[in-house]
Amino acid sequence: MAEPPGPAARRVVFTRDGVRRGVLRSMPLWVGMLPFGVVIGVLSAAKGLSFAETMLMTTIVFAGAAQLVALELWADPAPILAATIATLVVNIRMAPMGAALAPWLDRLRGWRLWGTLATLVDHSFAMAIAEQRAGGRDAGYLLGVGLGIWISWIACVAAGHLGGGMLQVPPGHPLFFASIAAFLSILVPLWRGARLDLLPWLVAGLVAIAAHRAALPVPLPLLLGTFAGAGLGAWMELRGRGAPGWK
Amino acid sequence: MEVRLDVLLAILGMALVTYASRAGGYAVLRAVRAPDWVQVLLRHLPGCLFMAYVAPPLLAGGPGAWAGAAVVVAVQLATRNLGIAILSGIAAVWGLAWLAG
Numbered sequence: 001m002a003e004p005p006g007p008a009a010r011r012v013v014f015t016r017d018g019v020r021r022g023v024l025r026s027m028p029l030w031v032g033m034l035p036f037g038v039v040i041g042v043l044s045a046a047k048g049l050s051f052a053e054t055m056l057m058t059t060i061v062f063a064g065a066a067q068l069v070a071l072e073l074w075a076d077p078a079p080i081l082a083a084t085i086a087t088l089v090v091n092i093r094m095a096p097m098g099a100a101l102a103p104w105l106d107r108l109r110g111w112r113l114w115g116t117l118a119t120l121v122d123h124s125f126a127m128a129i130a131e132q133r134a135g136g137r138d139a140g141y142l143l144g145v146g147l148g149i150w151i152s153w154i155a156c157v158a159a160g161h162l163g164g165g166m167l168q169v170p171p172g173h174p175l176f177f178a179s180i181a182a183f184l185s186i187l188v189p190l191w192r193g194a195r196l197d198l199l200p201w202l203v204a205g206l207v208a209i210a211a212h213r214a215a216l217p218v219p220l221p222l223l224l225g226t227f228a229g230a231g232l233g234a235w236m237e238l239r240g241r242g243a244p245g246w247k
Numbered sequence: 248m249e250v251r252l253d254v255l256l257a258i259l260g261m262a263l264v265t266y267a268s269r270a271g272g273y274a275v276l277r278a279v280r281a282p283d284w285v286q287v288l289l290r291h292l293p294g295c296l297f298m299a300y301v302a303p304p305l306l307a308g309g310p311g312a313w314a315g316a317a318v319v320v321a322v323q324l325a326t327r328n329l330g331i332a333i334l335s336g337i338a339a340v341w342g343l344a345w346l347a348g
Binding site for chain 1: 248249250251253254255256257258259260261262263264265266267268269270271272273274275276277283284286287288289290291292293294295296297298299300301302303304305306308312315316319320322323324327329330332333334336337340341344
């Protein structure tokens with residue numbers, strides 16, 4: 001995926017100004033994240049997580065979709081293995097992001113590289129790719145967007161936990177539709193057309209429903225559905241290309 | 248301000264695999280070119296994952312949840328704004344539940 005560094009890549013810099021610009025550009029996203037963050041906070045409170053536990057998870061995991069999935073299957077005592085596996089399945093999607101950002105990341109060393117990677121999320125990835133394609137050379141921008149989202153994310157979840165703890169939202173309340181709504185709205189921009197996605201998505205949903213009906217323990221329905229759908233999608237795509245080595 | 252040991256371990260496990268996905272993905276994919284099928288599979292994961300996540304509760308949710316889902320997708324298509332789409336969906340489900348008494 002990494003291209004040989006051309007003259008453009010050689011001039012990649014990392015400046016405080018770039019970081020500041022990234023933080024500023026992330027601000028419009030804060031409003032959009034507010035409901036999602038608040039939902040995570042309310043759900044954490046409803047699942048019996050203390051404020052300190054909620055803040056710790058939000059600060060060091062910092063991945064909304066994964067936190068949502070893990071919280072949905074949360075129990076007492078905490079499902080250590082199930083939460084970890086579910087998080088891995090949700091977050092493995094971030095693995096190719098760093099590789100795609102290689103033109104910037106390859107020029108960084110030490111904390112600038114590994115710290116920037118710690119803040120990588122879908123939004124900062126998308127904005128950094130756009131900046132890169134527009135000829136941007138300041139890798140500090142990526143860290144700035146990530147930091148801005150991180151700070152607002154922590155604030156939103158904190159507000160949700162404090163508010164949710166006060167309101168005592170009962171189970172089955174319409175507010176909990178927010179978790180489904182969040183994933184549905186994430187699905188919309190992921191749609192790449194019926195040819196690529198229709199059958200895999202259908203199979204993913206149906207297998208998950210079947211596994212759920214069969215009363216398989218969490219996160220098995222999620223895992224089986226995901227890999228049945230993604231496996232079918234990959235098989236269809238590679239068969240169409242006639243790629244060797246896939247039998 | 249309590250942090251229980253089992254909760255702490257679950258959170259640390261989550262944090263570890265998350266950082267491994269963020270940083271390990273870069274480190275590994277930079278060093279070795281992943282086979283085609285791995286790259287294609289990774290591209291298919293997010294959509295299938297979220298479908299597998301929403302399908303069971305949506306089916307169980309009944310007409311109220313289905314209407315809410317339609318609102319979320321429509322608003323997301325129109326506004327491209329996650330926050331507005333989520334809020335509209337909650338409002339629709341809430342409104343329908345209120346109408347149904």
